[in-house]
Amino acid sequence: MALSLAINDLDADYGAVKALRGASLRVEAGETVALLGTNGNGKSTLMKCIAGLVRPQRGAISLTIDGAAHDLSRLSTEDIVELGVAMVPEGRRLFPRLTVLENLMLGAFRKAARRSIDRNLAIVFEAFPVLKERQAQLAGTMSGGQQQMLAIGRALMSSPRLLLVDEPSVGLSPLLVSQTITKIGELNQNLGLTVLMAEQNFNQAIRIASRGYIIVHGEIVVAAASVDELRGNDIVKRLYLGGAT
Amino acid sequence: MFSFDLLLDAVVIGVLLGCFYGAVSLGLSVSFGLLDVPHVAHPAFLVLASYAVYFLNEHYAVDPLVAGLLITPVFFLLGLVAYRLYYETFEKRGSDAAVRGIAFFFGVAFIIEVLIILQFGVDQRSVTADYIGRAWRLGDIRIPYRLLVAFAVATALTVLLTLYLSRTFMGRAIRAVAQDQEALRLMGANPIKIKQWAFGIATAVLGIAGALLIIVAPVDPTLDRAYIGRTFCVVVMAGLGSMGGTLVAAIILGVAETIVLTMFGASWAPAISFAMLLGVLAVRPQGLFGRRS
Amino acid sequence: ATPLGAKLVRAQQTPIRIGMSMPQTGGLAGGGKASLLGIEIWRDDVNAKGGLLGGRKIELVVYDDKSSASETPAIYSKLIDVDKVDLLFAPYATVPTAPIMPMVKQRGLLLMGNFSFQVNSKVGHDMWFNNAPWGPADSWATSFLDIGQRAGGKSMALLAADQEFAQNLAKTAREVAAKRNLPMVFDQAYPPNTVEFSSIIRALKAAKPDIVYIASYPPDSAGILRAVNEIGIGDNVKVFGGGMVGLQFGAVMENMGSLLNGVVNYNTWLPEKSMYFEGTKEFFDKYTKRAVEAKIDPLGYYLAPFGYASGQLIAQAINAVGSLEQKALAKYLRENTHKTIVGPIAFSPDGERKETAVLQAQFRGVVDKNMEQFRSSGKQVILFPENLKSGELIAPFEAARK
Amino acid sequence: MTRNSIAFWTGSTVFLVAVFVMTQVVGNQYPFFAGYVILQFIALAVAWSILGGYAGYVNFGTSAFFGVGVYAAVFLVKAFGAPLPLQILAGAAIGALMGFALGLLTLRMQGIFFSIATIALTIIIETTITNWRYVGGAAGIQIQRPAVTAPFDNYVQMLFFVQALLVVLAVAISRYIQNSWIGRGLQALRDDELAAECTGVPTLRLKLLACVISGALMCAVGAPAAMYLQYADPASAFNLNYSVTTLAMSLIGGTAHWSGPIIGAILLGTTQQLLTVTISSEVNVLVLGLMLVLFVVGAPEGIIGLIRKLRGDRKEGEV
Amino acid sequence: MTLSDTRSPLLRISSLTKRFGGFTALHDVSVDIRPGERFGLIGPNGSGKTTLINCISGAFRTEPGTVLFRDEDIALLQPHVRTRRGIARSFQIPRPFRSMTVAENLMVALDFAAHEHVSAAQRRDSMMSILDQMGLGPKANVSATQLSQVELRKMELARAMATHPKLLISDEAMAGLSSSEVDEVLDLLLSLASRDITIIMIEHIMQAVMRFSERVMCLDAGRIIAIGSPSEVMADQRVQEAYLGT
């Protein structure tokens, strides 16, 4: 299955606030790419542009699947999801008054996913056993970390080909951070999932990412072809490796 | 003077009356309970449906229940249009939709009232059918067939809606849509279309409920005002959006009302049933079957 | 034309303006619209004949009071102070009329009442005249209980809507029953907007009354009758009905059909021979035509002819007095008997009819789904008053329903 | 006193003086009858907004408070022949109590649950009054006005002036609340009650306070209506129209500023008075319906919001 | 152990239990927090940290158990009273006053919770200085709805600080921050602590917990599994298994 995402010269703004300026990046089939950048720099905005939740002012987002190119900047979110793009949004965005299971089932709303509900559910429960235990609990009453797992699980339910993950480690315990990141890595390996992940936890991110971008004030300032190149970058040193022990 | 017979009778009639209240509230349980649309024009649509049923019954001698079924597609479309209007004018623009929506729907209700008056005049109207005006003898108790019809329709609607909302993808999406629209978008569902569809269903249900309304009692153009309190109370007492809960709450209301009506001073009936509602809310602010996080 | 002639023509052309509010929306709208149509037909008749006072046309100034008491003070102030109408008619029914009674009294204005009940009893305005045939307050209950007792009734049940008019009826009924030592075995007021009457009727039936007096409002009357038919009322009931508002309206009667049979209920006008007076038939010919266009009660027996009669009363007074001087008009109305399409009318000092002309009539042989049947005589047999009587009571109630 | 306050109080004084002069020189009664109704709605809308606008607790029970005011007056007149000021004071006191009770009862209810509770309350109170024979019960009651007090020579003129006083009182209170810590607290609890609590806002007490003030004002406004109508019956006194109209006026005017409800009430109240004496048929209701729809659609933040936007746009343009 | 041991505890929680239906989120939790202490609270997701905070701040009623603050039982007090007595908290999932600007959000706290009577001008100053410390100065007049997730979290903390608390509870205020930003916020908390404000910090970012805390407590499934100095706790076998996973 050939899939690639190419973003070219993207501009996006919220009224007066410019969130993206001329951002470009590529994700190839089967890759895990990290998107780094301190808060407010436009990571989420970029993710939202890909998912069709924010309309860019300029630029192209093209998703090529099996040779067919789709211009995502013209498609609605629903159509983008239909193409196999799933997103784990920042802040989880669960349906708090539905049960865990119902949240997962909604993840399978997309037509292509309805056929493989059982298989996907097994994958999710295997990855996050607590979700199986708490199937009938209302999502809104789950703890912060449990909610994060549910959000990832829900995205997996749609049998995605491209997974966009916006800060999966936020609010997770160290154990879970590494587990979650590992899980995403496994998903990438086992299911051949292509992953674009915004993440602050640099050390965790580079465990599974093969390369990464750094975004500052809406501009992609670094496009590193390898993890080492990232580690050697000045900005990374200053922002992520400075105080850390 | 206490009579066991009367009490039993009151309970039976109360349950059936409650089913009727349930049937006319179910649509609201979807539109308001699930979609958060403050649909105070719900009873006005209900009365409109009754008049449509009346029209078919009067001019083409269609059985009112059949007429109710016949108009559901029309009401479904009406619901689609109504929601579109509400969406374009309120939800799309965001903030404070609920409160202004109330004023909006009051306006819509007034407009519907007047349109009915202009078309049908102010006199009350009713329909004829074999089951109206006769009763089923069950030992000492006589149960009007009208109410049995209400019972059947209400239970059928409740079961159907409950199944639809919990077993189908569309149904689950309807329940999710008021909680987080953008997230629903990420599931590949268009929240606006989902809401529109749900509103269509809520309004279609009104078609049948409107038939019940005019089967149970005659209607007049301003009857809707009497039902604003009742329907909203039922939906709220149930705790927003639970179909089974709506039916149960409605039955509680119906039984309480009937018992007070027969056993104690009839004129106190509304005070008692609404006091009960207040009591329920004071103890369980989320309603009887409400789930709040 | 000479200047003098021109002036004369202009004086003739100044219309006589009659102001009123009329419920055209809200709970009383059905009656209000029919009533107004009656008045309008009168206006057109008078104008067609060249008007009053040597050629002055009648002009109506009508506002909608939404069936509410809170609207009428401002409306009548507008009529008096801004529109400066020549004469005032009251709105249909008691509630909207009540707030303007003190006002017209204070200003010394004549008010032609319209179907309100005992609205002048506390105010005591001597320029008030009610067009309705009620008469003394208790005559309503008296006539119904007379019929019931004559049929052998020894106990009574009372069911009344918890609303203004029905409660007033219920009150007089209680008084009359107490005076006659008639035991009251059931006495309930049901709240407005009651949907289902089965359980109330069941409770009423359990009390085993002989006479059942119902004072209900239009939305409820049909529900009560249906419940009676479904639940049954018991064989001991001799007469049933009395004060059910709504069973006079064509649409309701058509829909109730055979359920009506046996009910003895009040009415104001019925197509029985004894009810036709000069102009009555012509009036209904016109009414029938216009009601259809206006989507108003097609029969219009209950209110419309009395609206017309209001006009006739005032017209006769104006013709007799020769001016619009209110005191003189009132004096004339009080002291004379007037011919109208609903029969001769004479007032007692409180402005109500000297004698009651409320009919008590029993529905007979009514079939389902037929409006026209009500236009022929015999469907509602008049039992009271004696002078208009057109048949005898069939009792008990169950027997009369067959 | 700030510049704003001086302007406000000057304006209020000018308004009251104008109203007073009007009662002394205008002979035609109609302006007072119609004006009274408009003033009554201004006061109601302003009072409603204290709870409904600032605190976001949408009260459907305006008619309950109004009706209780009416019947408080009826009772006092019938039992003691109490004078008008006493009727109004008693109305306010009872309204405060009622607001307090409503507040206590609905402490834990939020959003639409509160609104439904107010509907329930209205029906309970109306039923109670309907069953209270002493004040006429369902049949209603006619009451006689006493002689008018100097310097007025007509009772309705006096009522008009009294209602104007109530308007100024209501507006002054509403304005004070908006500009004080109370207003900020109410706004905070409207946004998020738990967060407000944890930021130190005594949400329950503020809600109660808003209920009490709003209730007292609405009842006080209802009290003189007994003397205005000289008649009271439950169906009219507790008419749903008071609730709907008051809500509509506040929303049409805008609830973000104390002047919103005033503008809304003047606009809608005047239109209704005009319609009553012009179109005057079911089309009247149609116009009301259309107005409601058009205004909430066309001016989402109310007229106040519209004005602000226009002004804001111009300012931006100037910069 | 530090000097502050001799003083009575600022916050004393004894035998606290909290149930949701049949599920027990907190099990017989007892702990003392000393005045001026920097206290770290860790534990796996769903272990009951936020629940404990909710019990302290009054968002939840506790059934068995007592909460003493400055030797007074506060278990029955409403949240705003607790806030006024000096307990402030930030919410893990931000709860801004949406109809207000950032500045107004803080003004609510200053209006209602700040005890001393100060002039309006002083309040503005105090508000601006808090905003500046949090790096939110430029956003003072921006509507709260326009903030990004992280800015919202900062505002949560700023609003809590504006109540001038004696005890500040920060629930994952640093989640999602880059390490340089974590350092910024950490410095801020440390400087607050140096002004004798007691701080309970919930955080999953270990470097922050280590650097900040004088004492750390680890919850698991509603029970305390370890409490002590940061290094002790980190070295604890059960903490490693349940939480750190290293």
Ligand SMILES: Nc1ncnc2c1ncn2[C@@H]1O[C@H](COP(=O)(O)OP(=O)(O)OP(=O)(O)O)[C@@H](O)[C@H]1O
């Ligand atoms: N809905 C919005 N309206 C206005 N401005 C917004 C909105 N959402 C985000 N912004 C602004 O856009 C800029 C980029 O935000 P974005 O959420 O993309 O950043 P981010 O890199 O994901 O940051 P974080 O780490 O905080 O999640 C920020 O300055 C933010 O304040």
Ligand SMILES: Nc1ncnc2c1ncn2[C@@H]1O[C@H](COP(=O)(O)OP(=O)(O)OP(=O)(O)O)[C@@H](O)[C@H]1O
């Ligand atoms: N209102 C509630 N109803 C039912 N269960 C609840 C409720 N609130 C919390 N819980 C449960 O209580 C447990 C403790 O939750 P809490 O939010 O305290 O965890 P936490 O330690 O803060 O976790 P995290 O680090 O993920 O935020 C969780 O299992 C959660 O699902």
Ligand SMILES: CC(C)C[C@H](N)C(=O)O
């Ligand atoms: C509708 C009717 C009951 C009106 C009644 N005639 C009255 O005076 O109020």
Ligand SMILES: [Mg+2]
């Ligand atoms: Mg982000």
Ligand SMILES: [Mg+2]
């Ligand atoms: Mg937590």
